[in-house]
Amino acid sequence: MSMLRKTFFFFFFQLMIGLVYGQQVQHVETFQALKPMLEKPSGDTLFVYNFWATWCRPCVKELPYFQKLDSVYADKKVKVVLISIDDPEMIEPMVKPFVKRRKITQPVYVLTDPKQNDWIPQISEEWSGAIPATLIMNNEEGIVSFKEQSFTYEELSEWVDEVLKNRPKK
Amino acid sequence: MKRVLMSVVVLIMAAATFAQEGYKVGDVARDFSLKNIDGNMVSLADYEEAKGFIVVFTCNHCPYAIKYEDRINALNKKYAAKGYPVIAINPNDVSKVPDDSFDNMKIRAKEKGFTFPYLVDGTSEIAATYGATRTPHAYVLQKQGKELKVAYIGAIDDNARDASSVEETYLANAIDLLLEGKKVEKSFTRAIGCTIKWPQ
Numbered sequence: 001m002s003m004l005r006k007t008f009f010f011f012f013f014q015l016m017i018g019l020v021y022g023q024q025v026q027h028v029e030t031f032q033a034l035k036p037m038l039e040k041p042s043g044d045t046l047f048v049y050n051f052w053a054t055w056c057r058p059c060v061k062e063l064p065y066f067q068k069l070d071s072v073y074a075d076k077k078v079k080v081v082l083i084s085i086d087d088p089e090m091i092e093p094m095v096k097p098f099v100k101r102r103k104i105t106q107p108v109y110v111l112t113d114p115k116q117n118d119w120i121p122q123i124s125e126e127w128s129g130a131i132p133a134t135l136i137m138n139n140e141e142g143i144v145s146f147k148e149q150s151f152t153y154e155e156l157s158e159w160v161d162e163v164l165k166n167r168p169k170k
Numbered sequence: 171m172k173r174v175l176m177s178v179v180v181l182i183m184a185a186a187t188f189a190q191e192g193y194k195v196g197d198v199a200r201d202f203s204l205k206n207i208d209g210n211m212v213s214l215a216d217y218e219e220a221k222g223f224i225v226v227f228t229c230n231h232c233p234y235a236i237k238y239e240d241r242i243n244a245l246n247k248k249y250a251a252k253g254y255p256v257i258a259i260n261p262n263d264v265s266k267v268p269d270d271s272f273d274n275m276k277i278r279a280k281e282k283g284f285t286f287p288y289l290v291d292g293t294s295e296i297a298a299t300y301g302a303t304r305t306p307h308a309y310v311l312q313k314q315g316k317e318l319k320v321a322y323i324g325a326i327d328d329n330a331r332d333a334s335s336v337e338e339t340y341l342a343n344a345i346d347l348l349l350e351g352k353k354v355e356k357s358f359t360r361a362i363g364c365t366i367k368w369p370q
């Protein structure tokens with residue numbers, strides 16, 4: 001009986017995880033549709049937008065660091081948002097299962113606007129278009145910091161610390 | 171003495187930065203001798219009749235490179251006859267991406283019916299010299315006397331994902347203008363694709 005109960009709870013638990021993770025994945029078809037989110041007043045939150053894709057190995061490697069950053073820096077009002085540039089037909093078979101498997105709780109947008117030469121320079125003129133790439137932003141305080149590189153957790157937290165330190169005083 | 175040393179250091183640093191940046195539009199491109207999938211060595215100098223070249227750094231494994239295979243084939247079919255053949259170069263370190271091995275290049279070229287050479291840049295030296303960072307990353311070179319001038323750098327067109335939705339064929343437009351003896355209007359775009367897997 002106890003075994004049966006354990007098995008039941010195990011499956012129930014798995015089911016709950018399945019329901020929670022992967023649900024936050026949102027398909028955004030054009031950069032115009034993503035822009036309002038980037039331009040929405042950020043209050044005192046520092047947003048860290050990470051551009052990635054399931055097929056990009058260095059991106060996948062550094063994703064746990066972004067997950068860690070999001071939880072460690074939560075009390076400093078740092079929020080991680082993941083923007084995947086996977087193809088639209090990959091959202092169901094690849095992106096959602098990936099998000100579930102990696103227990104990613106951060107918001108995930110899949111931006112599938114194919115006109116990269118139009119929208120990439122709008123994110124940053126410095127961006128050659130390679131991923132991983134990360135943008136730190138607070139549009140109310142005029143904070144914009146962009147890096148096209150992959151990070152270790154230490155490098156990432158150092159960068160965030162630096163941006164936090166140089167924040168304009170209120 | 172110290173000052174001399176300093177300026178040497180500065181010069182070396184400047185040279186290093188320059189090497190990293192690669193070519194810009196208007197620069198003179200170097201020739202190379204790289205192994206083709208048929209085992210023969212290929213150089214740009216072999217093409218005496220050519221007016222120029224479409225040099226594309228590409229590979230087997232990258233989803234963007236795969237999406238462009240048919241379009242690169244079509245470019246060669248159209249522009250080789252007009253004097254601008256395609257030369258494809260795989261710059262990736264095979265130890266990092268086994269999919270991009272020489273044998274797999276042969277298989278891929280056969281499957282897709284490549285009508286152009288598909289060369290191995292085993293040390294990634296040519297990609298580094300050209301300043302390529304992505305697969306696919308395209309260069310249009312124009313012969314001017316004995317020199318090869320870089321006339322276009324970047325993406326093949328404005329829609330990597332869907333060939334049928336392309337609105338601007340950057341690379342073809344550039345060659346069309348060169349063939350008409352006109353100046354290339356959009357000579358640089360951002361190449362969209364996978365980062366080149368450099369050897370360590």
